[in-house]
Amino acid sequence: MKILDKYLLKTFLVTFTTVFVILFFIFILQTVWLFIAELAGKDLDLILVVKFLLFSMPRIIPLVLPLSVLLASIMTFGNLAENYEFAAMKASGISLQRAMRILVVFICFLSVIAFFFANNVIPYAEYKFINFRKSIAQAKPAMAIAEGQFSDVGFYNIKVDKKSGKNGNRLTGVTIHEKSNNSGENRVVIKSKTGELISNEKSSILQLVLNDGYYYEDVIPKKYEDRSKMPFIKGAFKKQIINIDLSELNKVDNNQEVGSTNGMLNVNELRYTLDSLSKNLNNEILSFSENINQKVGIAKGLPVAKVDKKKKPLPNDLLSLYTNDKKAEILKMATSNITSTIYSIDATKNELKEKQRNINLHFTALYEKFVIAFACFLMFFIGAPLGAIIRKGGLGLPIVFAVLIFITFHFINTFGKRISQEDGMTPFMGAWMSTFILTPLAVLLTYRATNDIGLINMDVVLAPFQKIFQKFSERFVSSQNKK
Structure with a gap:
């Protein structure tokens, strides 16, 4: 490993570790605040509180890790650009891609670790967390x-x-x-x-x-x-x-999705569960369709008037074949069947909709394990060129950009998951929507940083306004000269 690679890797690792620890501590405090009603005033000893926090810590990683990569990338490359170290590297013939190479290898390794963590550690911790909350009152009922x-x-x-x-x-x-x-x-x-x-x-x-x-x-x-x-x-x-x-x-709020079992499953278990849930849903749809087809027919006990097909064709109005009493009986039975069928369809529709929502939740949980790995890549290729462009390190402007980008990422991700759960779009699109939207931004920033183009070309933005102002000023001067 060359001296430059060691220097860049060491600088990035120090910044990344510091940011990760600080953000992790902040999110832990948020977890304590969310569950303060379960911890405060319940006479819990220190061991139970520590277990509670330990089991809730792994679920924070999908939020902390991408934000830490983003902020560390902006701060590291912002410091290098601010101290003119990038200028020295470019003068020596070292491009931005060459400087990022060793860090890309580290991000690849970090993505693999993130996927392993999301696939194995988080489901186990989620299982222990849910069961711990259910059993804590049994182990210490006075709480x-x-x-x-x-x-x-x-x-x-x-x-x-x-x-x-x-x-x-x-x-x-x-x-x-x-x-x-x-x-x-x-x-x-x-x-x-x-x-x-x-x-x-x-x-x-x-x-x-x-x-x-x-x-x-x-x-x-x-x-x-x-x-x-x-x-x-x-x-x-x-x-x-x-x-x-x-x-x-x-009891847990459904919006928090804490008690859902899909968070306790790894990739193989999710695929097996999805296969079973999909087959069950299809069988229920088929069974309900067959029942409805049998239900809509007229009962067999009703007498039918005999018609001689050779002498007289079958009339278009079948009710004309029955007496008035039988017509009333048939219409009453048809009305009852229609009402019963509508109720049955509505009830089954809600039941099937809930089962489809459960399937969508499992699909979302499956895709999220891959999204967290790709999110590390995405945040790095947004943060590194952005830091090189803004040329600011430290905890000032980089934090502003990092928070804005991460809030956008998290909002789109949450919005996509909510829409996909209600079957407004496919779970794949819902889980990957944030990456699809922000990937072009990563490509654009990398291109502009590679070609030494600023974040925003103010001349392009101000040129139309300058032309309009120039036209108005020329007209004003000409009108004054005429006077």
Whole structure:
């Protein structure tokens, strides 16, 4: 390896490592902020918090890695151009492509590592992360209820004055508001002196045993004026057991896509799953079509008038072959069949649409493993020539360009995935849309940097305005001379 290659590689690696660590730390803080409700005030020990963060770290890599490559490329080549090192290299006959050669080899190696990471490490970490969130309340049930505040636990809002015991499962001063299924009002209140949390790691049910308490329920009468006569129902109990479904503690917003199983699969598993899902969808479509074809026919039990084909041709209006009573029966049956068929089609359409969406999600997860590898290439060939053109290093202008480009990349990528999930375009186009749009920019920047052309030729932009201004000034001068 030549001295120039060693120098460029060392400069880039130092900048890349520094940027990667800083950005990784920032995104980790964002993860903590997103899941702060699950971590704060739940009496979690340090080991559980560290495990939570460790399992969530790999999912950050697809965001941090391309941005780190982009920013490191702009800063490295911007510093070289700002310090006139590129001018010295060009004076020695070394082109931009020759200077980028060793870094291109490193980016190739980094892309392979990124694909391996996305195909093996991220699915495993995603699997562990989801299962850790589901089992954390079973391993430490007291975390579901914070001390001194109301905690949203499934269908209940629970508040305790004090927790004690080895795992904090003994409760004192328990107040429970039971949620209503029909409205947002909490008409049921349960208060008890003491309580105990009992859980089993093999079960998703958390038992809350209450001792020495009262049960209150508001009664809503049919007439409003009777409300003062029946304010509430009160009952006392020595012991009461409430079963809480722990799966309600780990419901995830669908927009975050955290709980989807496609993120836990590698390429081979995704291909196998996609094959099974596609066959299942096709079989359901075929089966539904056959059922509809059988359903639209007229029932066999209805009598049909006999027609002599030799003497009289079959009339165009088939209803004329039946009596008025039979006509009414046929029309009633046809209306019922049409209504039932429409309902069946609508329900099946929504079901098939959801299954197609699931298939699109798996296709998107498959393509994303390759997109992250190509994104490293793309960001490098955007950042390196851009740094050489703007001739600015450090943390000023390069950060502005890097953030703008990466936000554009991330927005297009997210937009494409959302559209493809709803079957607005193919999952392939949705996953690769950002790279297809930004690849011409990489080619243009590389061409302009190679030929020592600036980022924007201001003469080309200002020339039309200068001509317009010149015409107006000439007319103004000529009008003044005439006067």
